[in-house]
Amino acid sequence: MIATGALLALSAWYPGHQQILLLLLPAVWSRARGRASALALWMGYYLAGGRDIPLVCMRFFSGYGELTRYEAFTLGLLFWSAQACVLATPWALLKPQSNASAASYAFCAASATVLVTVPPLGIIGWLSPAYVASALFPGWKAPGLILGLTAIACAASFWRCRFARQLTTLLLILSAVAQSLASLPVVPSRWVALDTRFGRFDQSSYAFIYARTQLVEAITQRAFTAGATVVVLPEEIVGLWRPALAYWWRKDLQALAAENRTLIIGLDLTVSGKPFRYTDSALIVGASHGRIDSRQPVPAALWRPGAAVSAIRGSLMQPYLTVDGKRVAFSMCYEDLLWWPHWRMLLQSPDVLISLSNGWFDSDLALAHIQRQSIAGIAHLSGTPMLRAVNR
Numbered sequence: 001m002i003a004t005g006a007l008l009a010l011s012a013w014y015p016g017h018q019q020i021l022l023l024l025l026p027a028v029w030s031r032a033r034g035r036a037s038a039l040a041l042w043m044g045y046y047l048a049g050g051r052d053i054p055l056v057c058m059r060f061f062s063g064y065g066e067l068t069r070y071e072a073f074t075l076g077l078l079f080w081s082a083q084a085c086v087l088a089t090p091w092a093l094l095k096p097q098s099n100a101s102a103a104s105y106a107f108c109a110a111s112a113t114v115l116v117t118v119p120p121l122g123i124i125g126w127l128s129p130a131y132v133a134s135a136l137f138p139g140w141k142a143p144g145l146i147l148g149l150t151a152i153a154c155a156a157s158f159w160r161c162r163f164a165r166q167l168t169t170l171l172l173i174l175s176a177v178a179q180s181l182a183s184l185p186v187v188p189s190r191w192v193a194l195d196t197r198f199g200r201f202d203q204s205s206y207a208f209i210y211a212r213t214q215l216v217e218a219i220t221q222r223a224f225t226a227g228a229t230v231v232v233l234p235e236e237i238v239g240l241w242r243p244a245l246a247y248w249w250r251k252d253l254q255a256l257a258a259e260n261r262t263l264i265i266g267l268d269l270t271v272s273g274k275p276f277r278y279t280d281s282a283l284i285v286g287a288s289h290g291r292i293d294s295r296q297p298v299p300a301a302l303w304r305p306g307a308a309v310s311a312i313r314g315s316l317m318q319p320y321l322t323v324d325g326k327r328v329a330f331s332m333c334y335e336d337l338l339w340w341p342h343w344r345m346l347l348q349s350p351d352v353l354i355s356l357s358n359g360w361f362d363s364d365l366a367l368a369h370i371q372r373q374s375i376a377g378i379a380h381l382s383g384t385p386m387l388r389a390v391n392r
Helices: 002-012 019-031 035-049 053-063 069-093 102-115 129-136 141-157 162-181 206-225 243-258 333-337 340-346 366-382
Strands: 191-193 230-232 262-272 276-286 290-293 309-311 321-323 326-332 352-358 386-391
Touching (some): 002 035, 019 102, 035 069, 069 102, 129 162, 206 230, 206 243, 243 276, 276 326, 326 340, 333 352, 333 366, 366 386
Parallel strands (some): 191 230, 230 262, 326 352
Antiparallel strands (some): 276 290
């Protein structure tokens, strides 16, 4: 069962890209002989899908000097095993008895999917089976997600009930209709997302900060000179927004406003001094203005409730922002892996989704590909064109 779960993880996610295979998970789960087998299936799935966590922890925490490489790797192993246990547990606890009704299997499969997708467990709700909705019903938003959950319920009860098989046939027909109606969303003209290869940002001295500022200003200016009207930069690309940064950027920002151009830049904004709290944010400057805060910074890495230094969570009720006349939805790094921060996209239709990420610690790992797959799936289900800026 562990091997089956791992194989399905590798087939649905990087290196595979067949998210429709996620339907096999509830199907196999329903055939498991007991809760131990059900737990093993999902443990295998989450361990294989999250296999980069130990290495990511080692690079991140040792890169900032918080832990030695050995300590960080050991912590990563604990996180890796803990996340698999936490996310697999609902599937084990909700596993019905073998003689239970088909309705029980359907209800428990749908319930387990919801539990691992929304908070509190959804705070680490990556690799959710709910992503099957993106593959089946592109562009159908909230109804597509509901139909995706229905498909999961049908997969869990397929061999136990003729009605489940009939409903599966109907869902396949609806999926074929959705696929035939789906169109490729088009990014607004002259909107550009800039990927960078700046690595980890050393903010220990103003010399380093000024050097990074010059690099960012240079690539931004080249993009605008080439004809862009809106330029998107990666998450935290200029680090903490300080008075010195505001001074260094002032002429560029004045020029952008005068030329009717807009820059979207990832940075951190101070909220309080002691304890130090900040927001992981995107700031819109130039011809358009606004700000969006990350609704879920990375747990343990950035979001550390009770610690001396921590990012804080932005409001889930933050509305779309208007940029160059377009309604824009945002996804900030870790949010790419989650469903619930994007609830508004499943009810309303933004003109574009902008994703900002800073993956200097995982750009060569499977996690970076899975992150892109995840946010692309959300954009696919909502029928929204996506622009994505990443620092490596």
